Structure formats: C-alpha cells, structure tokens
Amino acid sequence: MVGLRYAFFLGCWIHSExxxxxxxxxxxxxxxxxxxxxVPGFSCCGYPLRSMNVASMLYLSSRNIALAExxxxxxxxxxxxxxxxxxxxxxxxDNDPEIRGRINDELSIEGLRYxxxxxIRHILQVLSEDVGAEKISASVxxxxxxxxxxxxxxxxxxxxxxxxxxxxAEDPKVLDGLxxxxxxxxxxxxxRLDCCGSSLGVADIEAALRVAGRKLQAISVNGFDAATxxxxxxxxxxxxxxxxxxxxxxxxxxxxxxxxxxxLLGLAMGIEPRRLGLHLNQSPVDKAIxxxxxxxx
Amino acid sequence: MSVWETSxxxxxxxxxxxxxxxPSLIYRTGxxxxxxxxxxxxxxxxxxxxxxxxxxxxxxxxxxxxxxxELVRSSAIWECTQCHQCMxxxxxGVTPFDxxxxxxxxxxxxxxxxxxxxxxxxxxxxxxxxxxGPQEVFDSDFEGYRRSDLGLPELTxxxxxxxxxxxxxxxxxx
Numbered sequence: 001m002v003g004l005r006y007a008f009f010l011g012c013w014i015h016s017e018x019x020x021x022x023x024x025x026x027x028x029x030x031x032x033x034x035x036x037x038x039v040p041g042f043s044c045c046g047y048p049l050r051s052m053n054v055a056s057m058l059y060l061s062s063r064n065i066a067l068a069e070x071x072x073x074x075x076x077x078x079x080x081x082x083x084x085x086x087x088x089x090x091x092x093x094d095n096d097p098e099i100r101g102r103i104n105d106e107l108s109i110e111g112l113r114y115x116x117x118x119x120i121r122h123i124l125q126v127l128s129e130d131v132g133a134e135k136i137s138a139s140v141x142x143x144x145x146x147x148x149x150x151x152x153x154x155x156x157x158x159x160x161x162x163x164x165x166x167x168x169a170e171d172p173k174v175l176d177g178l179x180x181x182x183x184x185x186x187x188x189x190x191x192r193l194d195c196c197g198s199s200l201g202v203a204d205i206e207a208a209l210r211v212a213g214r215k216l217q218a219i220s221v222n223g224f225d226a227a228t229x230x231x232x233x234x235x236x237x238x239x240x241x242x243x244x245x246x247x248x249x250x251x252x253x254x255x256x257x258x259x260x261x262x263x264l265l266g267l268a269m270g271i272e273p274r275r276l277g278l279h280l281n282q283s284p285v286d287k288a289i290x291x292x293x294x295x296x297x
Numbered sequence: 298m299s300v301w302e303t304s305x306x307x308x309x310x311x312x313x314x315x316x317x318x319x320p321s322l323i324y325r326t327g328x329x330x331x332x333x334x335x336x337x338x339x340x341x342x343x344x345x346x347x348x349x350x351x352x353x354x355x356x357x358x359x360x361x362x363x364x365x366x367e368l369v370r371s372s373a374i375w376e377c378t379q380c381h382q383c384m385x386x387x388x389x390g391v392t393p394f395d396x397x398x399x400x401x402x403x404x405x406x407x408x409x410x411x412x413x414x415x416x417x418x419x420x421x422x423x424x425x426x427x428x429x430g431p432q433e434v435f436d437s438d439f440e441g442y443r444r445s446d447l448g449l450p451e452l453t454x455x456x457x458x459x460x461x462x463x464x465x466x467x468x469x470x471x
Contacts, residue, residue: 010452012427012428012429013428015427015431015452016427016428016429016430016431016432017429017431017432017434019434019442019444019447019449022449023447023448023449026449038450038452040452040453040456041453041454041455041456042426042452042454043422043426043427043454043455043461044422044426044427044428046422048415048418048422048428049415049418049419049422049469050379050398051375051398051401051402051405051411051412051415052401052402052405052411052415052419052469053402053405053406053468053469053471054398054399054402055468055469055471056419056465056468056469058468059464059465059468060422060465063461063464102471106464106467106468107464109460109463109464109467110455110457110460110461110464111457111460155378155379155380155381155382156381159380159381159382159385160381160384160385160394161385169385194344195344195378195380195382197344197378198378199377199378199379199380200344200345200349200376200377200378202375202412202414202415203372203375203376203412204349204375204376207345207348207349207376208378210348211344211345211347211348211378277447279436279437280434280435280436280442282437
C-alpha cells in the first residue's frame, strides 16, 4: 500500500468530546496501513458559522486545506460535517478565481496559501477505496454473523451531491457494503435517509430531539440488533441523546444500540471494546456486544 | 405569537443588497425569481417542516414576492437542519437551502434576532480556533475521562493566534 498517509482532521466535536470516534479510528486504520498524521494548527472547519456569514466558513475551511497542502498531504476530515463543508469550499475555490484570490489574500495573514492540490477524503472512501471490502472481510471473524444492522448514513455523507459526496443522495450503498464486509446483515427501513435533527439544536433543542426520537423509533420498532453511522453529529444524537430523545417523543420502549461504524469494524476484528471507546457509548451497546461474543465463544 | 409575526425594527430591505456584494458566493441559483413553480418537493423532504414552521417552499414564495423583511425577522429561518434535501430534490435547480442561509446571514448583518449560541460559537472560534476545548467525558459509572486518560494525543490549534483572529474577524465582515 503506497501513499496511504493523511492529514487527520478531527473537527471540534470529535476532538473535544466524541472521543470514541477518534479512539476507534486511530485503533483500526493503522492496522490497514493507513497512517494518520496530526498536523499542528488546525481549527474549526467553519461550518457552524455558515449561518452567520458564509465567508467565515470559506476562510476556516480554506486554512485547514492549506495546512494539509503545506505538508504535502491529502486531508482526511473524520467528521461528516467538516468533510462536507471543506469539500464545498474546495469546490468554490477551484471554480471561482475571484473568491480564491480574496481568500488567499486573507490566508497570507497567517502565512498560508490555498493551492488546490490536496484531495479531501471521507472515511467511507478510505474504507471502501483505500482499504477495500476484500481486505476488511479478510480481517474479521464470524461474530457479526446474523447481526442485523440499520445503517444511518447522515445527511452530509449523501448531500449536496454537486460537490461530490461518498454516497449517492437517494440510494446510498457504500456504508451498506462495509456492513456486509464485516459479516453483518444490512437491514432496510423506510426512514433510512431521514435526518437525525442535530443542526436544529442551535435554534430549538426540543425539536431536534423530536426528530432524533422519531428516527430512533423507526429503527427500534423493527427490532434490529444495532444502528451504525459514520457521522459524529448523528452519533451524538442517536447514542448520547437517546435517553432524552425517547422522553421527548414519549416512547420509553425505544432501545437502539448505536455504534460508530469504526467501532463495529474494530469489534469484528476482535479488538477489545474499551480500546474502541465503547465504555463511553451511552446507548445499550452491551447487549449487542454480548450477542456478538456469544457467536464466537 | 406566530413565528411569521414581525418585530418592530426599522425596515431592512436595503440589506438585500448583501446578496449582490458577493454574487459568486450565491454560486447556485440564489434567488429563484422565475425558476420555482411551487411544486413543494422541497417542503415534503424537509425534516424541519415536519416538526416546526419552516417550509422551504413558503420561503421561496415569499422571496419571489419580495417579502424579505418578513423573512429576515422570522424565527422560522433559523429552524433549518442544514440537511440539503430541499436543493437536492428540486427538479428546477432552485436552491432553497442557499436562500435560507443568505437570509440568516442578512439577519445577522442587520443585527436582527438570531440564536445566541452562534455568537458564542464565533467568539470561541476567534479566541481559541475551536467551538469548544477538550471536555471531560463520563462512562455509565460516572467515571471521568480526559483525552490523555484515553491515550489520545494533545493537539495544537492555530500557531499564531493573533494572525488567526485577525483573518477570522476580517472575513466575518465580508
């Protein structure tokens, strides 16, 4: 494997509290020969400021790309939201010389320059294209056999399609393929494309929880063994806020073990749950892990 | 009070010109004066429309009718989940999402009410480079963990915070 070396960009939420995502990724990817480089100087991607001034997002995303480019590396934002905003900003800068010039004037204040040389990679691309389903299948045991997983793609992994997303906007299949590669079963459910509601939290947290609660309800009624996502925002809504979301929608019967996909992959590879940060998940993952372990013991 | 009711501030139609200051930022359709035929696919796919007052179709209709003042003063424009479904599904290339973002930007520029947390997020990014610094997290037994407890490296933000802040503040005034 050549060139699997990425500037590893965590974004604010993974770096500051969603540690299991970072733990599982740092634990698993190097085993497939993917080197994660911590580049000093990264900041917020600017996505949260889009609502205040689009230019703030332009600046912040550009400077993070420029930092990776200065190291001669492609940029690998682990967060779905960061990946979408950075990809969108790259799309703007690569297609609009005037905006690019103005941004580069601003970047010079920090001694940076956007060149447009770095690719922006998504975790789904790293897994499906760099590593490949075949290698993944070869690295897992049989514990996922019969394990029924509901994929939750996350809006920003599938849209906006014009900037290039790792998944199709209406018929995503990449995450499904990866779930199959670890030996589990992919379950279809009509609400699979529904939003988790996370971004609504800025204006109305109760409404955000209602959206999350409905999504969880849709998964829970089907009795799947687990839900999985590659997005930190969705992970936080569906895992960390599951308890409060079920109160908001008045359905205390909701019980969905939620795994970040790298955690599921790590488990299938036989990695110890704590090394994947699973003791920090707040949804009922223990029963799901016990079920997997029963298969291999 | 309905979210569509307006507050009693001076008329801000003039800030509509913000949309022309950075024309290429509205690099997609922007203002769908002619393109939208009100089919409603945007609202039917909108997660916020199911639980709140935001209806992308209605926003576009109001823009077509020049009701910018009403829009920038309404709390409904802040109910967007930023899921991008409305512009993805529009059969005529209209981009309600961009319109909503532009209306939000206009409201902030005009000093109209907007979620307080946005100001806090901006202040935190300008001060530290991030929305928030590393927090202590807890397992189900209420045992606390910091990054170092979990074997995670300490990472460093912008090298020259003075330069970073200057650039962030400059671009926020574009």
